[in-house]
Amino acid sequence: MKKYLWPSIKLTIILIVLLGGLYPLFLSAVAKMAPGKGDGVKVVHNGKVVGYENIAQQFSDDKYFQPRPSTVNYNAAGSGGSNKAAGNPDYLKSVQERIDTFMVHNPEIKRTDIPVELVTASASGLDPDLSPAAALVQVPRIAKLRGIAPEKLKDLVAKNTKGPLLGLFGVPTINVLKLNIALDEMK
Structure with a gap:
């Protein structure tokens, strides 16, 4: 069980950082370059x-x-x-x-x-x-x-x-x- 638990926890932390932090920041940056700066x-x-x-x-x-x-x-x-x-x-x-x-x-x-x-x-x-x-x-x-x-x-x-x-x-x-x-x- 330990063999699978630690890699699962690491993968979860990596995905939280990527998909919960970096990806939304990237999309916000792209939106700021669009007409209306992301606000319409x-x-x-x-x-x-x-x-x-x-x-x-x-x-x-x-x-x-x-x-x-x-x-x-x-x-x-x-x-x-x-x-x-x-x-x-x-x-x-x-x-x-x-x-x-x-x-x-x-x-x-x-x-x-x-x-x-x-x-x-x-x-x-x-x-x-x-x-x-x-x-x-x-x-x-x-x-x-x-x-x-x-x-x-x-x-x-x-x-x-x-x-x-x-x-x-x-x-x-x-x-x-x-x-x-x-x-x-x-x-």
Whole structure:
């Protein structure tokens, strides 16, 4: 028994030092080199922090672009999805309610033209980005409420679209918070 006990104790101490001390310190150092220095990238507007680039926030006014629905009510303290299967009756009911709500606020859009991301929540419930299609489908509503030509709004969407990483990885996205700030700054 002594033959196995002492090596086990030494291995435990080594792993505690490595995984409980050195590894977290290494990750903290790497995070400090990332944008936002590990604290998230703050979005500042008129000298005031209005949100974070990587966390969605709710816009309840119809004159703004709406983000994806959130199962955690956009609370970054506890991210999470619904964990319900696509065929679950409760899930299907909530998606149908989101479709009905979208149609009330966007009556000029056909039901079949609603991008799926506008009626389904992301896995974290905090996805800050939309596809260009999900932003463009909201243009008629915003143009009408703000009295802005739809073409100007389409240009705004195009200007705020980020391409795939290195032009290869991922899909084009638009940060909803930054898009809405740019919308407010339009003359």
